Amino acid sequence: MPILIKGGHVIDPGRFVGIADVLIEKGKIAAVGPNLSSPVDARTIRANGKLVMPGLVDLHVHFREPGFEYKETIQSGSAAAVAGGFTTVCCMPNTNPVNDNQAVTEFILERARLAGLANVLPIGAITKGSEGKELAEIGDLRRSGCVAISDDGKPVMNSLVMRRAMEYALAFDLTVVDHCEDLHLAECGCMNEGLVSTELGLPGIPAAAEDVMVARNLSLSELTGARLHLAHISTAGSVRMVREAKGRGIHVTAEACPHHFLLTEELVRGYNTHAKMNPPLRTWTDVQAIKEGLRDGTIDVIATDHAPHATQEKQQDFTEAPFGIVGLETALPLTLGLVEEGILSLEQAVQKLTSAPAAAFGLKKGTLAVGADADVVIVDQQEQWEVDPSKFRSKSRNTPFAGWKVKGRMNTTIVDGRVVFETGPVER
């Protein structure tokens, strides 16, 4: 059935901003413009006063299937994604087995197809088993549907292996994504190294553990010419180096997560395990640098690093609990908070969640161009709501944002021209 979205505030980053109608036919964007006439059999959705934008694209999620289905499945993760406005998500390979081969990639794509909600695009491993030793069959991964390669969570320590990975990635037109962390420097740290870690008696991860790997990866990208995407950067040093590298024309993009532009290490006081993530929450100075990086375009992308864990896992001692928080159902309002704060324009905020991530991986997503896949979201920018983890579609509840009052409510999520999520009040 065709869908006509009437009278919304359309934001198609870099292409069009203004009041317009959006017509969807046969799963594609058929027209964007004023006063479009409705095909006879179309469903009309009135969007007056609402934002209408491309479906959000998340370059960094962990859907835990195969292997850890008690934390999240591709079905539950996809439901969380569309509830949060994400129509395309790229899932990291640290499942069990690791997504380092065609069979796992095909399994993920099949599960995503059965779920029938979001576009779930697998990221293949860089090395076999993400063990950092032998390269995975990168060409096979590409052919079977992987959209990038990464050993997220178990970063490649050997710089020669990383160089070879970048050379292959370039040959296969894939982006290399790195979680920048020198595991030797990070040692057994569980929070940012500094005054707070000393006061709490917890082992720290210095900012330098991230910075040295950002520096290495930028050098290797310069050497090989490969497209490099830096996952979840968290330090002032990373922002500074990426800014400098972009100035010299290195093919790098960078992402930041909402928790790294909103929270500091202070949240760890009280040994709150929902403040335990990797990279860890840093200092106020780092948060300011991340915001400035987002503002000036050094940081292209906002991603969630959606990392579900079961309640009993997060209820362990701070040193024992796993790293990570869920993010898909809170990222949009938290990002819109940067608009309220005056850090980003509305168009910039939308761009960092749509066209910019799509461009970083070369995906034909994140646009309302005529002929593009009809992945569209309608958002009530003014509606306030309180984050209640018990209402999450995700199987997991591990968020530091419980109880936060946020602004910006998802109304409708459309994937390939089908309404896959809807919440009231929606006028018809």
Ligand SMILES: [Zn+2]
């Ligand atoms: Zn990571």
